[in-house]
Amino acid sequence: MSPTTLGYLCRRLGPVAFMLTLVASCASAPPAGAPRAHAPRAPAPLVYTIRVPAPSTRTFDVDVVVPTDGRDSVVLYMPIWSPGMYTLMSYGDRVTAFTARAADGAPLGVRHPDGGHWVVQTGGRPAVTVTYTVSAPRGSNLSNGATDTSLVVVGPATYVGLAGETSRPAEVRLVLPAGWRPAATSLAAAPGGAPNDFVAPDYDVLADSPILAGTHMSSAAVTVGGVRHRWAYLGDAEWSAASAIAWLRPLLEEHRRFWGGTLPLHDYVFLNIVGAGPGSGVEHLNSVAINTNGREPQTAEARFREASFLSHEYFHAMNVKRLRPVELGPFDYEHTPTTTGLWVAEGLTSYFGDLLAARSGLGDTHDWLALTSRHIRDLQSSPGRLVQTLEQASARMFERIPPNQRVDYYVKGPVVGLVLDAHIRKRTDGRRSMDDVIRLEYDRWSGSRGYTAEDFARTASDAVGFDLAPLLHTLVASTEEVDYAEMLDWFGLRFAPNDDPARAWTLEVNPAATAAQRAHLAALLAPSGRR
Template sequence: MSQPESHLFEVTLQVSSWESEFLDLKMPVWTPGSYLVREYSKHLQNLVAFSHKNENLIINKLSKNYWRIDTKNINEVTVKYQIFAHELSVRTNHLDSTHGYFNPAALCFYIVGKQNYPYQIKINPPHSDWQISTPLVSVDGTFIAEDFDTLVDSPFEIGKHQIYEFQVLGKKHQLAVWGTGNIEPQKLIKDIEKLIEVEAKIFGGLPYDRYLFILHLAATGGGGLEHKYSCTLNYPRFGFRDRDKYNRFLQLVAHEFFHLWNVKRIRPIALEKFDYEQENYTPSLWFSEGTTSYYDLIIPHRAGIYDTNNLLENLSKEITKYLGTPGRLVQPVSESSFDAWIKLYRQDANSANSQISYYLKGELVSFLLDLLIRNKWDNERSLDDVMLQMWEQFGKSETGFTPNQLQQIIENVASIELKDFFAKYIDGTQELPFNEYLAPFGLHLIADPDPSIPYLGITVKTENNREIIKYVAANSPAQQVGIDPGDELLAINNFKVTSEQLTDRLKDFSAGDKINVFVFHQDELRSYWVTLDAPRPSRYQVVLKEDADILQKRNLARWLGTNRSKP
């Protein structure tokens, strides 16, 4: 990192005791935990290779991420290249005058056929006061990875970041914070400790001796990426004082930390061994990510970070988002899992009409399964038992599970056949029967439509002083007359309308009214007569039934805990 302002990592790969006519090098196209081919090699430049005599070696590029170096009669090879690093995300690389951060999948070659060999990595910071944080162990300044998988799973943070050390259940933890904001480290660490304790209780302990949290505080954005012995978190720098934003951050922590069991060790069979060259398909991301999303709602509540009112409000928001996505009736969640590589991370104007997130539906399917098991077993069993059995049978040995094995364990815990449940709600697109599963706990889901807003079916956003229609709902009044995503909204009934004004303007009309909508369609002025439909629910809410009986209230208390404030 001799010139961090250039955003260029300078990488030297040294290979010794080489006995072959060729040295084949490949760079991953994706990184585990982020299911999209990101073509990391597009950031590579100035690739050269030398022998131990400093002779230039011939390099042939065989494919987008594959290079072959002629090494006949040469057993020591030095390869040098640069990687442009200007994307601050949890899955890529970022280098500037303040720090360097990288994921080895986005920076490092692997030697074809030698992925199981040890890899050693040494960091040369640009300044003497820059420190290094990584889950890898250092031996005399060199970090050791037992194989390429371990290297890929070990992010590096290099700079003048703040490091906070703490212990939970006798295990060492570090929080490395880059950036400034309104974070209160000691308060945050106390809450993180609570989350760790709750999650460790589910699985019977912590499967590591040391764990690293890397936190990037930036202007905007957010997200996380899990690793076996660490995680990276990005969050807005001033998102820690507002209580709701703070709680959302702790949900992010709970989510990524839960992954150290679910997906890093309890893995679908397709992810048991990583193929870094191409997509690794599995229909089970609804469990790996969605079930983890359910627990990131529940765990802060169990830890006492927020109460039952907050939990049910958060759950209501998730259900509202789900029921507001027409694609839930088109794409099964198992298909959403399988197609993550081409759909979830590549949203377009029709995505909401044709897709459903395996995070979102997986979360709600897991919620129903938890209620189903709890109701069947009077809260003596729960989804926790599923997680524990998956850990004991697959996680400890890191043996990949099949979809059938996952279903079998859920059925064993529930002690009922779930073939119909899986067919309808995981491999099918039938509506999730929320009230059927909520009723035994004295809860029900109610719709909260705004009767004053008739339904048009478009979403509008202001871009460069133009009102652009970003989304047109399937089968909506707007779609039925031919209004398209990308059209520029101009006026309703001859009067200009903006994205901010649209809702109020619609309140001037009723269902069944015809309105004249003016748009630019590819710069052509068009007008459409649209018949407005009845108002649609804008919000759904999980509430306590007024007539809930003693048994229902008891079930609710045993699910959510008697020491929590009641809804």
């Protein structure tokens, strides 16, 4: 029984039934010295072929060869949500013309019991081919798009999966119009080097690897910490890919320093969809898909805002993709998860994203204070902060809650990160910080299991040498107002006095700050160095 099978049975059967199954398995094992059976063959992959029909249809077609292992029927599904997008999507509603056929072309029966599932009658054949059409109205980091010059493939909106078999490998083949450039993606190239032919070890990686292709594409790369990082455009951009990735390099170096060595990434790609709307990003295992205008930021404020945004998405490669709440993996694409940990996954990612952007030299103290002030201002102007806790906001992420009854973990999360950081630094006289917390969390919980809320609190306390649980409870599990006094005092800051509500809660260095306080702020924003 493979480790993968053991894990699957434990999750599905529960601990007691799993142990009975394991005992039975061991009892039936051959005696010592008996000839060993050959290792089981690797499962046959799902093989997807994507074709772009007449672009005016704003759709593309998918053929998938589905291994059946001799079963009389197989159940296929489309996800109802997408990791990194905490919104109910129900992608099956965007699928039409779903048919199945045998290798000889004979049609096979298909039942469609609900919006996201199809049951294919295989007749015991070893493999069947399923064909369907997916909606692709407008390519962005959130949705598929197909035009006469471009293709955007978003994994969960594109690939049907075999129910209960997310560990099965996959291959993706793109059939593109003549004259199109090779596709950009973080998926590995298929053996043999055929263009636009990729492989994934399982459905999680497949779904987590967007693909861009089209007639107008450009890219450039730098190597940081032994990892190639590419900046790839789909569409015409004024800011060249070479200039953009060169500008970003100090940020990548700072992230490498923060984590203390080579990052566990594979050929990381910044996938830029030009003209797809307001700037936003969705993180993936070895890439980020972002909407851009393709223009270089022109002011210091705009450059730092861009650096912070990209820093947030890049930090996600470690925090949420490799370090995650236990409920966010292994992924169940047929049911939405419930976790209280998004204040860590998103909120602390925002905190460190801003901080590392400043530490990289792509911004200064003024830039960082301005962005942090905006977080505090947005939080303090939100009535929902007095109604909902951070943990509740996370646990109800898929619900539609009126703005005045909810708190945003993207807003309160970085504020909590700063308040915690100041408290830790003061209690340890600068010997420990939130840097130590997130690093130890990663060291302990970045494996296959993930962390619970209790795990996170206990590990945070271990990282700093004292009990952080009471303050954590106040900040994330209560609706008490955030107390900024300790943070202001440690870093020598104040809220600037003014009568303009639009500029309320604006942080500035206190003119009366001591040399020690100014040194504390300088230490916070200095380039990272692992102790």
